[in-house]
Amino acid sequence: MINVLFAARPERWPLYETPLTEAFAEAGLQVHLATDIPAEMVDYIIYAPNSPLQDFTPYTRAKAVLNLWAGVEGIVNNPTLHIPLCRMVDMALTQGMVEWVTGHVLRHHLGMDAHILAQPGEWAPKAPPVAWDRKVTVLGLGELGTACAQSLARIGFDTHGWARSEKTVEGVTCHTDLSEALTGAGGVVLLLPDTPATTQIMNAGTFAKLAPGAFLLNPGRGPLIDDDALLDALNSGQLSHATLDTFRTEPLPQGHPFWHHAGITVTPHIASETRPKWSARTIADNIRRNESGAPLLHLVDRSRGY
Template identity: 65%
Template sequence: MINVLFAAKAERWPEYEAPLKAAFEAADLIVDLRMDFPPEEVDYIVYAPNSTVQDFSPYTRCKAVLNLWAGVENVVGNTTLTMPLARMVDPGMTQGMMEWVVGHVMRHHLGMDRNILGQNGDWTAHVPPLAQDRRVTILGLGELGSTCAQALAQLGFDVTGWSRSPKALADVTCLSGEAGLTEALSRADILVLLLPKTVATENLLNAERLALMPQGAMIVNPGRGPLIDDDALLAALDHGQIAHATLDVFRIEPLPLDHPYWAHPKVTVTPHIASETRVKTASQVIAENVQRGESGLPFLHLVDRSAGY
């Protein structure tokens, strides 16, 4: 019997219990899945960083902590977590993110806010360029960023991707390093942020880097709120350097009602919906990793503690 602790908020248990059990059964695993175990009896922890479990030292036989979220910034620095930590790379989440990003890039590319939402009797034609003449930059070429970059490239966009370390993707101009970041921003008619939150990425998009972008560029951020210096972005919007920002993630969530983003005419706020973990496919990812652990195979999607993701 494999003992798996579900360490997330209690309201998520009814949502996950049946899909996790079904995924374990499909993987031929005999699992006792519960929300409460004596710590010394736990083999795996299915984990959300907002769980009450914050001290991992009592879980002496635990083989791995399997995160339910793509982001691990709230747990990766926990010094009591000495066992392997796997982040969630969920095909359902990836598909959802790709659909959201493509939708909002197309919205900005086609000028839908102006041509559909804001006509008010104005018959003036605003014809967009073809996709091949619109430059889209993706910052972050992990699973989510790579999928979004390739989907946009398939639609004909001129796509540039930037990552901390060199990458290669078909039909995408891939850049890395500080010089590469400067070039990537200079090519960004539409900029999509899909980097993790780390010490190195916080406030990455500051006043200096916003000034590198083409005047009138647009920003789409479904990655992490702290990637953007909020005051710098508001100033760039007010001065016309940035034409519009669509933001799905924020430093404080829910976004406070008095935050300037709510009332700004050049900001679209969405309530952290770009990509949610999909229960069915996430359960299958969890079951696969438990199966690998029991078979002595390397875990998938292990976090690099030194990099922070």
């Protein structure tokens, strides 16, 4: 019997209990799944970083922590965690991000807001450029960034991607030079992890490299953007619009200027929500692999922070 502790906020347990139970059965695993297993008996921990569990010292038998979220910045530096940590990568999470990014890129590319918000009698035809005349740059070419870049490339956008290490993605011009990736871009999508190396990667200097009137999407992490520089870029017209799904403080405080700026769309961290049905299968498969002697998937590199 494999003892699996579900260590997330209490309201998530009813959402995950049945999908996890079914996924373990489908994987052929004999699992005792619960929220209150004695620490010394736990084999695996299914975890959300806002869980009350913050001290991993008592879990001497545990083989791995399986994160429910794609982001691991809330756990990766926990000094009591010394066992493998796996981030969440599943097909539904990826598909959700691709749909959100593609939809909002097309929204801004086509200028849909002007038509949707037009008053009766307004008639100002202005055709957008075709996709291949607009450079769109995706910062971050991990699982999510690569999938989104490929989707944009299939539509026909002049799609570029940036990562710190060399990447090859079909249909995408890949860069390791940030300036090259951003210069002349008419749209930018942020899909980077939150690390010291990525904090405020979009700032006054990097905004200035974009084509005038560019748009910005941030479904990545709030600290990737210098908030004051973003507002300045919008007010000057260097940016035409920013659609933001992640923020330094969540929920976004009611008095925050992002709520009231005409050039900003706020979405409530929904770009790629973890779906229990699909994430449960990913977790069950990873445990099955580890129990059979195969390597765990989606291991976090502690030195890089993701």
